[in-house]
Amino acid sequence: MSRAAETRFPSSVMISNNAVSQYPSHVEPVSFGKALVASQDLEAETIVEKFEGPDVEYDKCSDYDKIYVLNYQPPGTVEWRWLLPTSNARYANHSCDPNMYINKNLELVTKRPVKAGEHLTFVYNNGEPTDEWDPIWNFKCCCGAANCQGEINAYRPFLQPQA
Secondary structure: OOOOEEOOOOOOOEEEOOOOOOOOOOEEEOOOOEEEOOOOEEEOOEEEEEOOOOOOOOOHHOOOHHHOOEEEOOOOOOOOOOEOOOHHHHHHHEEOOEEEEEEOOOOEEOOOOOOOOEEEEEEEEEEEOOOOOOOOOOOEEEOOOOOOOEEEOOEOOOOOOOO
8 A cells, every 4th residue: 555545643543545435425625624425315224334443442542543432332242342443434523413323333324315425424422411521522513503512522312303
């Protein structure tokens, strides 16, 4: 793999920038970094990407990697783990009115029809208010949804917007 075809992060995680994707999505640069985008019009319940990567110990992650880790519970277990995504799923951004959800197989699945070129988003802070939140994850939300939370600074139970 050539230097131009990869990106190295502080923790030595490599992500290919020109790999052929089996998913109907791709990564585009945006003003705030990168975004996962629909490559074509998608129907509801379409798998658009999958979170893949190593399980890591959160306390041993760099601050940079902590903004990408995914807390998940493997099916059939009571233990929660941290995954550091190396797939394009790491570029799915937050929205308070998301067009995707994460299924039990760590796949990103559309909740509704999505147009080609639309950013693919999910809720970053779905959880219970008593769940531990790291302040390094705080950010000002600019999704523009009617139900926008404004500040993303804690876990909250996610409620579907009323149609």
